[in-house]
Structure formats: structure tokens, C-alpha cells
Amino acid sequence: MEISPDKQNIDRVFSNTTYYIDFYQRQYKWNQEPVERLLEDVFYRFNEEFKLYENSDIPLEQLISKYGWYYLNTYVTNLVDGKIYIVDGQQRLTTITLILIKLKQQAEGYSSVLTDWIKNKITGHSGFKKEFWMNHENHKPCMQGLLDGLPYDKIDVSTGITAQNMLANFQVISKWLDKELLDKDKFETFVFFFLNRLVLINLNVDQTDVPMVFEVINDRGVKLKPYEILKGKLLGQIDKDELKVLELNEVWEHQVIKVNSYWEDEIDEFFTYFLKAKLADTRAVAQKFDNEYHRVMFEDEYDKVLKLKHNEKGVKSFLVNDFVYYTNLYSRIYESIRVYNEAQCYIYFNSLTDMNTQFLLILSACKINDSDEDEKIRIISRSLDRMFCLLQLQRSYNSNLFAVEIYKLSSKIREKSIPEILKAFDDSLLQLLSDARGIQVENVFNYSFFKETGIELDKRFKRYFFARIEKFIADNTNMNMKHSLYDLVQNTGWKNGFHIEHILSYNDDNYQLFNNDEELFERERNRLGGLLLLKGADNISSNNESYKKKLKSYSNTLYWNETLREDSYKSKLDFTNMIKKYALTFRPIDVFGPEELEERHKLLFEMVKIIWN
Incomplete structure (x- = not known):
């Protein structure tokens, strides 16, 4: 590999070479921070030197050689078909060009004889055309607008982020130079310093070596x-x-x-x-x-x-x-x-539980221009939600084992047919249930696994579970959700957020229902059948009240909560039809003890089997 280093000042860098932006270069992404850091470094060095020689009688063109030089870094180029391409260093060279444009404006304001010299560092003739030496071909309208001194709101930045950053950074540069270069003498001294004493090293590399050089440069500090x-x-x-x-x-x-x-x-x-x-x-x-x-x-x-x-x-x-x-x-x-898109609702559901592995699995299953793309997206997102939720609800979820299985599953469904995908998910779910329980599980729904499930579940998942119960009731009774799924799952603010509520509070009446066995009471009240989802203010107001008082506070909350109340069953044909359709044991409950808690827990399980069937 041939690399030719060449030390150059800015006067030489921008003299007769048009620099094209290589495809390896990202957009011009410098923001205010690196621009100000560059200006601060340059002016610190310049101001120190200027103080030393401020009162010197030596002509400026000779005096400038006494100023120390300042190293601006390296830029990398390669020659292809007679054109010089910037491989690395575009951010710095573009910023220098913006500084030169500002210096050109100041030179005109001071009626300085240096004006033409500065102009020639910005543009020049390349063949028949006048070009910017930094040839941002797609963003010339912005550069020309800056060069012409157009009002900022008249400059065309519609070509993208590069133009937008050029305009924003030029404004930073303009304010900085107006503050620093307050008189003609200091201005012209700075121009000589900037063009003659700021130094870059040019490395020219062969085209075949560009990708390797580009990555090495990145490893050594120019992080892309x-x-x-x-x-x-x-x-x-x-x-x-x-x-x-x-x-x-x-x-x-x-x-x-x-x-x-x-x-x-x-x-x-x-x-x-x-x-x-x-x-x-x-x-x-x-x-x-x-x-x-x-x-x-x-x-x-x-x-x-x-x-x-x-x-x-x-x-x-x-x-x-x-x-x-x-x-x-x-x-x-x-x-x-x-x-939210009802046709692909499971993608949204998975996002609520942070199941981002749906990206992996869908990308794995789909082949280019897959004719089954829509159905694969729906089936995979639904199956992932099903697998995750049934493991959680049956106390069989292990995050490490789940992650390991996901990659096995991805391999099994890679560009496979829909029947193969469905079978792979079922096999994985049964395998994870079997591994968790230490027995061969044949059925993905097991009430014995679900029976003790409750408060130990992750907080967000509990909210998600009750949100899905709420959606099931709303969908099957032709009612609108009272709150969005997002609010039910994600909104956890003290006042308006949703929180888990225990139906059975700590009080003597409830202890007696469990024979004053505090351990039994604690275990039972924590099961899903003894829990509800309430808005923050409602949750706080119910506090440690008796069940009868709590029952009143459940009015006008969520549908699942309201099914404990008798008035939820009056003249509601859609609700009655849902009960009949799925043979669900809904009924109003006036007294809530061990039997009622078990009844509600089993009712939840029946809905689990329907929702995640």
C-alpha cells in the first residue's frame, strides 16, 4: 500500500484542487460544539502570537513567518479518473471553508486588499467551470447563498442535513469572528495566520486501499x-x-x-x-x-x-x-x-412488553419479496406475544433460557413456510414449559401452573395483562376502551398513572375470611384473581377499606373491575352474549373471600385460553 504524506497550509490546500466528497464520507454533521472547539483552539494560538508582535514594525508578510504554526490534523484523499476524492477529513475542511466565507465578507466590509486572495481560497476555475474547492455537489445552493451573503432565511437548505448544518455552523462562526476581529489590522493579521500558519497533513492513498485506511482512521479517533x-x-x-x-x-x-x-x-x-x-x-x-x-x-x-x-x-x-x-x-x-394498526396489532402489543426480538424473527422468516409477508408478520408477532405471555402467566419464564430459545427459533423459521413457523413456535413454547417445570408438558395451558400466579410478575407485565383483559371485554361487548393500551401499560404517574390494586386490604374482616392465617391471606390476596388495575387517584382513595366500600369505588373505572358490581349486568345484551359465546362465569360479587378469589382467578384463566389460544 502506498501512502504519500504532504504537509500543507490552507493557502496551498485550497489553491488549485477541487475536492469531491467520497461515498465513504458521511454527511456534514459537525454541530456547534466541535466548531466552537476548533475556533477556540485557533484563536487561542493566534491571540497569544498577536500579543507578542502587536507593536512590531516588521511588514506583515514577513512578520507572519515568526508566528508559530498550528497543526489542524490529517485529511486523506485518493485520485480516481483525474478527480481528487476526500476519504477522511470532510468535516474539518468544510468548516474551514465556512470560516473562509466569513473572512471574505469581513474583508469586503473592511475594504481589504486581501479580499481577492480569500475569494480564491473558496472558489476557483476547474476547466470551464467555476467550482467551490470543497465541492459539495448536492449542496451548492446553500454554499452559494452563504458566499453571496443572502439573509439566512433566504438560503436554500432543502438539500438535507449537510446544508442545514452548514447554515447553522456559519452563524456560529460569524458571531465568533465578529467578536474576535474588531479592527482591520487584527483582521488582516489573522487572515495571514489562518492561510499560512495553519497546517494539515495530506495522505494520498490508492483506491484499492481506501476501505481499509478509512476503517483504520476511524479506529484511531475519528469515530464513525x-x-x-x-x-x-x-x-x-x-x-x-x-x-x-x-x-x-x-x-x-x-x-x-x-x-x-x-x-x-x-x-x-x-x-x-x-x-x-x-x-x-x-x-x-x-x-x-x-x-x-x-x-x-x-x-x-x-x-x-x-x-x-x-x-x-x-x-x-x-x-x-x-x-x-x-x-x-x-x-x-x-x-x-x-x-396502532388493528391488522398488525400484535407488533404494537410486543412493543408494550419490550419484545423487540420480533424484528429478528420477522426478518428471519421473510425472504425477499415474500408473497406471505403480511401473514408472516401477523403470525410471528402474535406467536411471540403468546409464547412470552403464557410463560409469564404460568410461572415458567426464564429470561436467559428464553433468549437462547429465540435464536434457535429464528434458525428454525428462517425463510420457512407459515405451517413450519407455527409448528416451530409451538415446539419452542412446549420445550420452555417443560424445561421450567422439569416434566414433559403436552399442553400449553395448565391451570396448575397458573394457579399461584400474581403479584410476583413484573410490574409492567401485570399492567399489560390486565390491559389485554380489558381489550378482550371491550372488543367482545362492542364498547370502546376507556383508556388506551399505551396509557394502561406505560402511564405510571402518581396521579394519572395506572397501578395494581389489591381487592383484599389489610383489615380484620378480611383476615377472618382466611381464618386469621396471615400467611395464607398474604399468599391468596396476591394472586391475579385478587388484583385489579386502577388509576392512581382511585387506587389511593380505596386504600384499606372494606370490600363493600371498595366495590363502590370500582364504578366507572375499568370494565374488568366493574364486572364485580351488579349494575354492570343490567340491560347489557352484548355483555350477556359474550358470556354465552365463551361460556364464561361472570357474575356480580357482593362478598369477596377465598372462594370468590379462586372463582375470579379461574375466570381469568378461561380468558387467557381465549386471548392466547
């Missing part, structure tokens, strides 16, 4: 996101003319922006899930992709499947097929999390 490095590794294999014709950079950027619109740098999460879905059969293998997927995926073992290493044809196929299809699929899943 894994997907930004992966972009370089993939697009770097394709001829630049073909990249332009096929618009592969545009394809990449469009899909990245689409996925990142859901969460900052969400595209890294996508790649992690995608690679695990297609390559990992075990949890141990999956963990390899957690931090440095952009490296691991090129290992020989995995490249046998992906075929992306030193394979221009494979990369082109991956970008226009796999990458586009699976990022669109990922976005579909995310959209159903963001906005």
Missing part, C-alpha cells in the same frame, strides 16, 4: 458509526461511474434516512437484527454482531452466505435487493409500533 464504515466497505468495491449510473449511493442514503427517521442511528440496529436473523443459529453466534457487525460479517464463515467481500456483483445485488427489501420490512414493523 458502524453503518458509515459499512457504506465505505460496500460502495468502495464499485466503480464510481457505475455508482452514479445505478444511483447506489442514493439508494443507500434513502433507505438509511427512512430507517433513521424512527430513531437516531436506528440503521445500526437494523443491520444487527438482519445479520443475526440470517446468520446466527445460536445466542453465542448472535452476540458477535452486537458491536462490530461491520467487521464480523466479512469473516469467511459468514461471507460464504452474504458474498460481499471483494465481490462487486454481489454488493450491487445486495444493495438493490436485500438491503432495500429488508429495510422496508423493518420500517413496516416500526410503523406498526409507532401507530
Whole structure:
């Protein structure tokens, strides 16, 4: 590998070279902090030198050589078909260009003879055309607007985040230079210092070495996101003319922006899930992709499947097929999390319980342009919710065993048919129940497993459980939910949040119902049949009251709570039809003791079998 280092000041960097932004470079993402840090460093060095020589009689062009030089870092380029591309350093060079534009404006304000010198550091002629030396081809309207001194609200930033950051950072630079360079003498001294004494090192590398150099630079401090490095590794294999014709950079950027619109740098999460879905059969293998997927995926073992290493044809196929299809699929899943969709409601349900493994499983099961995509999404999200909930409700959930099984399951359903997917989920659920109970379990519903379930469940899951009970009643009685699923599960504020309520409070009357056996009383009152979901204020107001007083407070709360009250059964045909349809033992309960608690617990189990059948 040939690397040619060259020490250059800014006067030389921007003299006769047009710099094109390579596909390895991310957008211009510097914000106020790194811009101010650069300005602070530069002006600290300049002001120290300026104080030393402020009253010198030596002509400025000679005096400037006495100023110490300041190292601005390294930038990396490569030459392709007569064009110089920036491989690394675009953020710094773009910021320097913005500083030069501001200096040009100040020079004009001071009527300085240095104006033309500064202008020539911003733009110049390349062949027949006048170009910005930093050639942000897609964002020239913004750069030209800044150069022309247009009002900020008239500058075109519609081309994207690069233009938006240019405008924002120029305003930071403008305020800083207006504060520092208050007179013509100091201004012109700074121009000489800036153009002659600020130094960068240029490293020119061969095209074939660019991806490797780019990653090494990143490892040594210029931290990029894994997907930004992966972009370089993939697009770097394709001829630049073909990249332009096929618009592969545009394809990449469009899909990245689409996925990142859901969460900052969400595209890294996508790649992690995608690679695990297609390559990992075990949890141990999956963990390899957690931090440095952009490296691991090129290992020989995995490249046998992906075929992306030193394979221009494979990369082109991956970008226009796999990458586009699976990022669109990922976005579909995310959209159903963001906005409740009854047709794909289980995706939303899983998000309430943080079952993000639905991304993994859906990506695994779907093949490119899968004709069964809609049904696979529905079945997988529903089956995952079912498996998770039935394990929780039957006291058989172990987070480590569950995580291990998920990757086995992902392997079993990878690009498989719907019947195979359904069987794989059932097999996994029975296996996890059997492992937890130490016996061979043949039925996914076992009341003996459910009988003691209650307060020990995770707080959010308990809220989720009662929210699903509430939705079941609402759906089957043609009533609207009184509160959204999100509010029931996620809203935990002191006043308006939802909390678990014990029907049986600590008082002598309730102890007597359990023969004053405090241990028995505590165990029984904590079962799901003895619990409700109440809004914060209602929960507090019921406190340690007797059951009869509590019963009054359950009016106009949630439907499940209200089924304890007699007035919930009067002239309600839809409610009666639901009871008959499912043979459910709903009835009003005036006295709540051990038998009634057991009755309600069994009633919940019957609804569990319907909801998660």
C-alpha cells in the first residue's frame, strides 16, 4: 500500500484542487460544539502570537513567518479518473471553508486588499467551470447563498442535513469572528495566520486501499458509526461511474434516512437484527454482531452466505435487493409500533412488553419479496406475544433460557413456510414449559401452573395483562376502551398513572375470611384473581377499606373491575352474549373471600385460553 504524506497550509490546500466528497464520507454533521472547539483552539494560538508582535514594525508578510504554526490534523484523499476524492477529513475542511466565507465578507466590509486572495481560497476555475474547492455537489445552493451573503432565511437548505448544518455552523462562526476581529489590522493579521500558519497533513492513498485506511482512521479517533464504515466497505468495491449510473449511493442514503427517521442511528440496529436473523443459529453466534457487525460479517464463515467481500456483483445485488427489501420490512414493523394498526396489532402489543426480538424473527422468516409477508408478520408477532405471555402467566419464564430459545427459533423459521413457523413456535413454547417445570408438558395451558400466579410478575407485565383483559371485554361487548393500551401499560404517574390494586386490604374482616392465617391471606390476596388495575387517584382513595366500600369505588373505572358490581349486568345484551359465546362465569360479587378469589382467578384463566389460544 502506498501512502504519500504532504504537509500543507490552507493557502496551498485550497489553491488549485477541487475536492469531491467520497461515498465513504458521511454527511456534514459537525454541530456547534466541535466548531466552537476548533475556533477556540485557533484563536487561542493566534491571540497569544498577536500579543507578542502587536507593536512590531516588521511588514506583515514577513512578520507572519515568526508566528508559530498550528497543526489542524490529517485529511486523506485518493485520485480516481483525474478527480481528487476526500476519504477522511470532510468535516474539518468544510468548516474551514465556512470560516473562509466569513473572512471574505469581513474583508469586503473592511475594504481589504486581501479580499481577492480569500475569494480564491473558496472558489476557483476547474476547466470551464467555476467550482467551490470543497465541492459539495448536492449542496451548492446553500454554499452559494452563504458566499453571496443572502439573509439566512433566504438560503436554500432543502438539500438535507449537510446544508442545514452548514447554515447553522456559519452563524456560529460569524458571531465568533465578529467578536474576535474588531479592527482591520487584527483582521488582516489573522487572515495571514489562518492561510499560512495553519497546517494539515495530506495522505494520498490508492483506491484499492481506501476501505481499509478509512476503517483504520476511524479506529484511531475519528469515530464513525458502524453503518458509515459499512457504506465505505460496500460502495468502495464499485466503480464510481457505475455508482452514479445505478444511483447506489442514493439508494443507500434513502433507505438509511427512512430507517433513521424512527430513531437516531436506528440503521445500526437494523443491520444487527438482519445479520443475526440470517446468520446466527445460536445466542453465542448472535452476540458477535452486537458491536462490530461491520467487521464480523466479512469473516469467511459468514461471507460464504452474504458474498460481499471483494465481490462487486454481489454488493450491487445486495444493495438493490436485500438491503432495500429488508429495510422496508423493518420500517413496516416500526410503523406498526409507532401507530396502532388493528391488522398488525400484535407488533404494537410486543412493543408494550419490550419484545423487540420480533424484528429478528420477522426478518428471519421473510425472504425477499415474500408473497406471505403480511401473514408472516401477523403470525410471528402474535406467536411471540403468546409464547412470552403464557410463560409469564404460568410461572415458567426464564429470561436467559428464553433468549437462547429465540435464536434457535429464528434458525428454525428462517425463510420457512407459515405451517413450519407455527409448528416451530409451538415446539419452542412446549420445550420452555417443560424445561421450567422439569416434566414433559403436552399442553400449553395448565391451570396448575397458573394457579399461584400474581403479584410476583413484573410490574409492567401485570399492567399489560390486565390491559389485554380489558381489550378482550371491550372488543367482545362492542364498547370502546376507556383508556388506551399505551396509557394502561406505560402511564405510571402518581396521579394519572395506572397501578395494581389489591381487592383484599389489610383489615380484620378480611383476615377472618382466611381464618386469621396471615400467611395464607398474604399468599391468596396476591394472586391475579385478587388484583385489579386502577388509576392512581382511585387506587389511593380505596386504600384499606372494606370490600363493600371498595366495590363502590370500582364504578366507572375499568370494565374488568366493574364486572364485580351488579349494575354492570343490567340491560347489557352484548355483555350477556359474550358470556354465552365463551361460556364464561361472570357474575356480580357482593362478598369477596377465598372462594370468590379462586372463582375470579379461574375466570381469568378461561380468558387467557381465549386471548392466547
